[in-house]
Amino acid sequence: MTTPQSGYAPVNGLHLYYEIHGEHQADQPPLILLHGGGDTIETSFAQLLPALAAERQVIAFEQQGYGHTADIVERAFSFVQSADDTAGLLAHLGIGQADLFGFSNGGTIAALVAIRHPRRVRKLMLASALVSRAGAYTWLWELIDSASLQTMPEALQQAYLAVAPEPGHLQLMHDKAVRRMREFQDIAPEVIGGITAPTLIVVGDSDVVRPEHAVELFRLLPQAQLVVLPGTDHLQVTARTEWLVPMIGAFLQEWPTNQPVVPAADQTASS
Numbered sequence: 001m002t003t004p005q006s007g008y009a010p011v012n013g014l015h016l017y018y019e020i021h022g023e024h025q026a027d028q029p030p031l032i033l034l035h036g037g038g039d040t041i042e043t044s045f046a047q048l049l050p051a052l053a054a055e056r057q058v059i060a061f062e063q064q065g066y067g068h069t070a071d072i073v074e075r076a077f078s079f080v081q082s083a084d085d086t087a088g089l090l091a092h093l094g095i096g097q098a099d100l101f102g103f104s105n106g107g108t109i110a111a112l113v114a115i116r117h118p119r120r121v122r123k124l125m126l127a128s129a130l131v132s133r134a135g136a137y138t139w140l141w142e143l144i145d146s147a148s149l150q151t152m153p154e155a156l157q158q159a160y161l162a163v164a165p166e167p168g169h170l171q172l173m174h175d176k177a178v179r180r181m182r183e184f185q186d187i188a189p190e191v192i193g194g195i196t197a198p199t200l201i202v203v204g205d206s207d208v209v210r211p212e213h214a215v216e217l218f219r220l221l222p223q224a225q226l227v228v229l230p231g232t233d234h235l236q237v238t239a240r241t242e243w244l245v246p247m248i249g250a251f252l253q254e255w256p257t258n259q260p261v262v263p264a265a266d267q268t269a270s271s
Contacts, residue, residue, distance in 0.1 A: 008068075009061075011088035012081070017068035018061035018089060022053035028252070029122055031099045033060040034086065034106030036128075037177050038152065040067035040159045044103050044238055051241045055249060059098075061089055063109075065173045070165045073172065077180040079105070083112035087120050099252055101125040103238050105180075111187065114195045123252055124195065126217065127202040128209050128237050132186040135213030147178045189220055198223040200251045202244070204232030223256060 004019035019041060024030070031052060035044035041060040052058050063082050065071035075081070086109060090098055099122050102110025107129020114121045130136055149157075149171055161167045199221050203214035205228055218226040227247060229240050238244070 009089050009092040011085050011092060013072055013075070014064055014069060014085060016061055016064075016085060016089055018059060018093075021049060021058045021060070022056055024057045028056050029098045030057045030059050030095055031101060031252070032086070032090070033058060034082075034100065034102035034110050035060070035062065035066070036104030036106055037181065038066075038156045038160075038174070039104075040163060043156060043159045044106070047241050048238045048244060051245045052248065055245075056252075059093070059095075061086075065169065065176060067160065068163050068165065071169055071172065071176075073169075077176040079108050079112055079180065080116070082109045083116050086110075086113050087117040090120055096120070097122050099123045099125070101127065101248070102129060103127045104129065104234070105177075108187075111192070111195065114197050114199075115187070115191060118196060121197045124197040124199040125202065125248065125251070126199060128204065128207050128234055129201075129217075130184070130209060130213070131192055131217065132213070133184055134186075135210055135216070136208055137210060140208045144178060144181045147174075149174045192217065192220045193222065195221055196223075198225075198251075198256055200225050200227065200248070202227045202229065202237065204229045204234060204237045206231070206233040207237065208234045225251060225255065 004021045006019045008015040008017055033045050033049060035041055041062055045060060049058055049060060062069040064077060064085065097120060100110040100113060107126040108131065110124060111126060111129060111131055114124050152174055157170060160170055160173060201214050201217050201224055203209050203211055205211060211228055214226060218224045229237060229243060232240055
């Protein structure tokens with residue numbers, strides 16, 4: 001990835017690390033990337049981010065206790081809190097409205113941003129995202145129940161250690177991430193159905209998320225498109241740039257035609 005503009009935003013008690021890639025486009029809001037559980041910006045988006053930033057401005061950030069963002073030790077990881085942190089970052093950066101792409105845990109968070117802060121979201125992309133426990137295979141929950149630092153992928157451990165302000169918090173990060181998943185709470189279908197932002201749903205055919213779950217989301221949302229990537233497992237989803245980049249571009253620019261970019265002067269700063 002090319003060297004981005006980076007910084008730390010004071011948001012809800014955090015110093016939230018963010019990166020800005022690409023050039024601002026007057027006719028397009030920024031695209032916000034939300035990484036997966038246990039990930040950093042790079043481990044979730046090393047291939048997808050530069051491809052997207054060639055066409056538009058992309059902002060990626062690292063959630064509480066992940067990557068460059070220091071933890072608040074006494075505060076648990078929470079999907080709801082991360083959604084509010086996302087809205088807080090947008091407010092700090094003076095962004096009234098954005099497009100959101102969330103991968104895995106980041107997809108759950110992105111959905112909650114659209115639910116809790118709907119005015120912040122123009123369009124929504126949910127890749128390998130869970131909104132109910134039944135959306136994942138039983139074996140995933142069994143793996144989470146038995147998870148330990150020793151079973152965490154080495155690449156994720158090394159990515160954390162390379163950039164974390166407190167490398168000694170690796171065990172803490174792992175344990176909090178696992179606990180958040182063990183305590184996963186379904187989002188009610190009627191709440192999902194209330195999301196008004198046009199939504200692109202992406203899932204791999206060999207994902208940890210069941211394709212049937214993606215179809216259920218597609219049916220619940222009032223404005224949605226569905227993509228099932230063939231021959232693709234969970235870790236490969238955001239690496240399928242040859243498929244994703246043109247589909248994301250078409251979704252953001254062409255569908256639906258009644259979703260213009262809100263001029264900056266008219267964007268609300270409220271949630």
